Amino acid sequence: MTNYQKFAAVYDSIMDDSLYDQWTNFSLRHFPNDKKTLLELACGTGIQSVCFRQAGFEVTGLDLSHDMLALARKRAQAAQVAIPFVQGNMQDLSHLGQFDLVACYSDSLCYMEDEQAVSDVLEQVYAHLNSGGIFIFDVHSTYQTDKVFPGYAYHENAEDFAMVWDTYADEAPHSIVHELTFFIQDEDGRFERFDEVHEERTYDLLTYDILLEQAGFKNVQVYADFEDKKPTKTSKRWFFVAEK
CATH class of the missing domain: 2.20.25.110 (S-adenosyl-L-methionine-dependent methyltransferases)
Structure with a gap:
């Protein structure tokens, strides 16, 4: 393993493993039962992608990092699950097909440099969702x-x-x-x-609502901190569930 792959592997050791179960459980509560093809954006070393695959979804993982994806492929192989991992930028999904579901967790949207970049991602996701498809993502709250x-x-x-x-x-x-x-x-x-x-960087709730509406999404629901409850002033993580 190269030093850079070792560096990528360090991320796994410092992450709280229980978060992946919480992301999976939140998804299972909010994804429709009849939807199966799932794209995970910013999939990193593939832990969440494997969780989704083991939950019965047909998963594709996308990430910018070659080293992260190398570890993701090894993880999927070790788990004996088939997951195509694709290197790419979530601001351009033109090389991918259509999906029933899209997930983007671990505040990955907060790494977009500005509001326009967030808008670009939302528009790309909308374009690659099937009708009635669901997009779930989380971001840091302003608190x-x-x-x-x-x-x-x-x-x-x-x-x-x-x-x-x-x-x-x-x-x-x-x-x-x-x-x-x-x-x-x-x-x-x-x-x-x-x-x-x-x-x-994050934005206030109204900004996310406007950007989602401009991208074409409907029936947007907002929750907080892995629970099916509305955000409060001290919520740390916001979850958005949006329908095409």
């Missing part, structure tokens, strides 16, 4: 970006890697910067340093 994240710090030391994660408020409204530094052990026992900067 999360404005009150919870700024000043957040997380450090972890494991046998073969160490990580420092600090989060700061950014200039644009409801935006944050995650600065991540990893020290990953190579085959010779030496630690190699990797630095990444992740910029995320």
